[in-house]
Amino acid sequence: MKLLLDFGNTRLKYAVYEGHTKINAGIIADLTVESIRQIPYFAQVESIHLSTVIDIPSPLSKLFSAKLVPNQLVIPGKDYDVSSLGEDRILLALGAGPSHLTICLGTCITYNLTDESHAFVGGAISPGIGMRGKAMHEQTAKLPHLIPQINYPHFGDNTASNLLAGVMAGVEFEIKGFVEEAQKRIPNLQIVLTGGDAQYFEHLYPVDPDLVWKGMLI
Numbered sequence: 001m002k003l004l005l006d007f008g009n010t011r012l013k014y015a016v017y018e019g020h021t022k023i024n025a026g027i028i029a030d031l032t033v034e035s036i037r038q039i040p041y042f043a044q045v046e047s048i049h050l051s052t053v054i055d056i057p058s059p060l061s062k063l064f065s066a067k068l069v070p071n072q073l074v075i076p077g078k079d080y081d082v083s084s085l086g087e088d089r090i091l092l093a094l095g096a097g098p099s100h101l102t103i104c105l106g107t108c109i110t111y112n113l114t115d116e117s118h119a120f121v122g123g124a125i126s127p128g129i130g131m132r133g134k135a136m137h138e139q140t141a142k143l144p145h146l147i148p149q150i151n152y153p154h155f156g157d158n159t160a161s162n163l164l165a166g167v168m169a170g171v172e173f174e175i176k177g178f179v180e181e182a183q184k185r186i187p188n189l190q191i192v193l194t195g196g197d198a199q200y201f202e203h204l205y206p207v208d209p210d211l212v213w214k215g216m217l218i
């Protein structure tokens with residue numbers, strides 16, 4: 001049994017795999033040894049794969065060390081310095097395969113583009129949905145909290161629906177713009193969405209919640 005961990009800036013995700021079959025998945029409350037030990041099957045886990053874009057406290061590093069398997073984070077860059085890429089983005093690009101634009105809607109939105117030889121050829125980072133809503137609420141006197149919804153308008157007719165349109169439709173238009181640019185560069189491009197907010201855009205492109213896990217299991 002393998003424990004896969006994906007520590008992002010908002011959520012700490014885990015999945016337990018037997019071979020290539022996912023048998024459990026969820027969210028860890030915090031970066032403590034107790035929370036990790038509470039993961040189902042933890043005692044039976046033979047190896048641990050970790051992707052993190054945040055610092056790991058040393059008690060956790062010690063807990064993981066005996067079973068930690070290094071990820072095969074090898075992806076060539078074409079006119080791209082891949083040494084600066086976040087681990088999560090490398091795993092997404094590896095998990096998706098060649099000629100893919102992976103769009104991860106998490107704390108930030110990342111765009112990760114591979115070509116037909118599976119080289120990383122370009123990307124973008126923009127503020128995530130939560131971050132956009134929070135920034136507008138916190139940096140204005142009168143704008144309320146954004147409540148994301150699947151059924152968002154392209155134009156609003158009151159303050160709440162203007163916020164919804166600005167953030168949700170704004171992200172839709174942003175995604176479509178990056179897809180259009182990527183299609184000019186990569187023939188037969190495939191597009192896949194992932195991350196905590198991907199569900200809001202499943203009417204646009206396919207969603208794969210397991211892309212990071214797939215990248216780890218290659």
Ligand SMILES: Nc1ncnc2c1ncn2[C@@H]1O[C@H](COP(=O)(O)OP(=O)(O)O)[C@@H](O)[C@H]1O
Binds near residue numbers: 011108130194196
């Ligand atoms: N229960 C939840 N708790 C926190 N964020 C959630 C939850 N459900 C959906 N989200 C959304 O998912 C986003 C985080 O997605 P995720 O892919 O886990 O990000 P990260 O990898 O950056 O931690 C948040 O910005 C939020 O908009």
Ligand SMILES: CC(C)(COP(=O)(O)O)[C@@H](O)C(=O)NCCC(=O)O
Binds near residue numbers: 086
């Ligand atoms: C861009 C990110 C902040 C995204 O993190 P997330 O929103 O998934 O928590 C993370 O992948 C990161 O810190 N990357 C390092 C810089 C880079 O990828 O270029």
